[in-house]
Amino acid sequence: MQGMSERQYAAHVGLSRGAIQKAKTAERLVLHPDGSIDAAASDARRAETTDLSKSRPKAAAGSGGMKPVPAAAIAAVGETLRESGVSVPEVGEGATYMKARTANEIMKAQERKLRLQKQKGELVDRMRAERLVFRLAREEREAWVTWPARVAAMMAAELQAEIGDGNRVEAALMQKVLETHVRAQLASLAEIRPRLG
Incomplete structure (x- = not known):
């Protein structure tokens, strides 16, 4: 030959x-x-x-014939994995498709795990939980705002019985004092914000 x-x-x-x-x-x-x-x-x-614009470059030595993956793509996958609490394998500029695919498989496994936890009822929708907490807090506040009007007359009668007939306790005055203190307490509670993250 x-x-x-x-x-x-x-x-x-x-x-x-x-x-x-x-x-x-x-x-x-x-x-x-x-x-x-x-x-x-x-x-x-x-x-x-040969038209050089249409030809593919030779694979870099040591890459096993795989094309390098852009650093931005690796960074995006790594960021997503870190947000999920997964340790990210060390990947540098010469990262190969196989390394990116490994990271992608880890991410897909995490997604499947989260979906399974949600189906089992171990996870809840964040927006739904926030709406529920907000509704509960609003109902609690409304109950406290109307409480002085419901109990002021009873409290005035009990106090009247304790101090005797000489001093009169006005139910309207009792209600006004209670409302002032309840509103002050509710204002201080409004500063508390639930942390779901």
């Missing part, structure tokens, strides 16, 4: 054997009379006829 076989030439230029066969069919390779490939002449012809 005077030149290289298809496999040898494919390894020489870093392409697949199928790509070499296509180039051979398109007559972009120089062949010896025995059908083997003249490497130097074929390299020159391919350089003349």
